[in-house]
Amino acid sequence: MATQSVPMKSPHIADVSRTDFAARVIEQSHKVPVLVDFWAPWCGPCRMLTPVLERLAEEYAGRFFLAKVNTDVEQELALQFHIRGIPAVKLFRNGRVVGEFVGVQPEPVVRDLIERFLPTEADIAVERADALAGAGRRTEALALLREAVAKEAANDRAKLALARLLLEEADERKEALDESERVLESLSIRAAGEAEVDNVRLRLSLHRIAAEAPPRAALEQAVAADPGDVRARYRLAARLALAGEYEPAMQQLLEIVRRDRKFEDDAGRKTLVGLFRLLGNQNPLVTRYRTLLSSALA
Numbered sequence: 627m628a629t630q631s632v633p634m635k636s637p638h639i640a641d642v643s644r645t646d647f648a649a650r651v652i653e654q655s656h657k658v659p660v661l662v663d664f665w666a667p668w669c670g671p672c673r674m675l676t677p678v679l680e681r682l683a684e685e686y687a688g689r690f691f692l693a694k695v696n697t698d699v700e701q702e703l704a705l706q707f708h709i710r711g712i713p714a715v716k717l718f719r720n721g722r723v724v725g726e727f728v729g730v731q732p733e734p735v736v737r738d739l740i741e742r743f744l745p746t747e748a749d750i751a752v753e754r755a756d757a758l759a760g761a762g763r764r765t766e767a768l769a770l771l772r773e774a775v776a777k778e779a780a781n782d783r784a785k786l787a788l789a790r791l792l793l794e795e796a797d798e799r800k801e802a803l804d805e806s807e808r809v810l811e812s813l814s815i816r817a818a819g820e821a822e823v824d825n826v827r828l829r830l831s832l833h834r835i836a837a838e839a840p841p842r843a844a845l846e847q848a849v850a851a852d853p854g855d856v857r858a859r860y861r862l863a864a865r866l867a868l869a870g871e872y873e874p875a876m877q878q879l880l881e882i883v884r885r886d887r888k889f890e891d892d893a894g895r896k897t898l899v900g901l902f903r904l905l906g907n908q909n910p911l912v913t914r915y916r917t918l919l920s921s922a923l924a
Contacts, residue, residue, distance in 0.1 A: 636680075638687065638688050639684075640694070641694050641695075659718065661718075662707075664709045665695070667698065674730050682740065689745065713728070713730065725743065747777065751773070755767040759794075764795070768788070786810075788806075792805050803830065833864075856886045859879075859882050872901060876901060879895075880894070880898060882894030898919060
């Protein structure tokens with residue numbers, strides 16, 4: 627027996643390998659819970675658990691995804707996730723393991739594990755709001771997210787989505803900045819330290835700076851007339867970053883570091899590091915400017 631019995635063409639169940647584990651499990655778990663079943667063809671208990679998992683996957687009809695890993699074939703995955711006995715089941719949510727068990731478990735136990743991490747109404751609203759915003763229906767998306775946050779005040783994902791979308795309104799409505807900041811301040815302590823939240827806070831800060839700044843052309847003229855005007859450079863960097871022109875923004879921030887480390891409590895370096903985090907370590911700009919920053923600080 628080479629594989630387990632997967633319902634034909636089920637969109638809710640799949641055999642997963644090392645090559646597609648990141649996409650089918652890690653990335654997918656940011657949308658719905660992903661239950662990973664580590665099994666092997668010779669394992670009798672696996673054949674007892676499999677029908678339970680498959681039946682639940684079909685019953686929940688996409689509210690969670692069942693990924694099956696044959697440990698005889700995918701030994702690297704088994705080693706990576708410290709599989710010492712099978713069947714072993716791990717539940718992934720938002721890119722990490724949030725629950726697990728080893729051995730055959732009664733259906734109520736499995737169901738309880740799944741239920742604890744199913745998307746809430748607010749989670750579903752976030753997905754719908756993303757689609758609406760992508761279609762240019764931002765006002766509807768904002769209304770949906772505000773309603774979701776009002777119903778589930780503890781849902782950090784909905785709050786973050788609302789704060790992020792409000793920043794897209796910032797150029798048209800200054801009060802959107804205040805609302806976005808209030809939403810961010812209401813996040814739980816656990817969520818407040820996450821990298822994604824830091825990125826939204828950085829964008830909020832850039833919007834604040836740009837809101838008080840002269841137009842870009844005036845800032846460019848000010849810097850050209852007085853290269854030592856680090857405040858003009860800082861404001862220009864904010865406008866550039868918000869326009870997606872990250873390298874010119876980094877150039878301005880690096881020049882601030884070189885000229886005045888004390889400006890706004892080392893704002894040049896701190897904002898530059900924030901852009902590094904926003905763009906990610908694999909971005910060539912980050913690699914280049916991190917080296918330049920190290921030289922400037924030496």
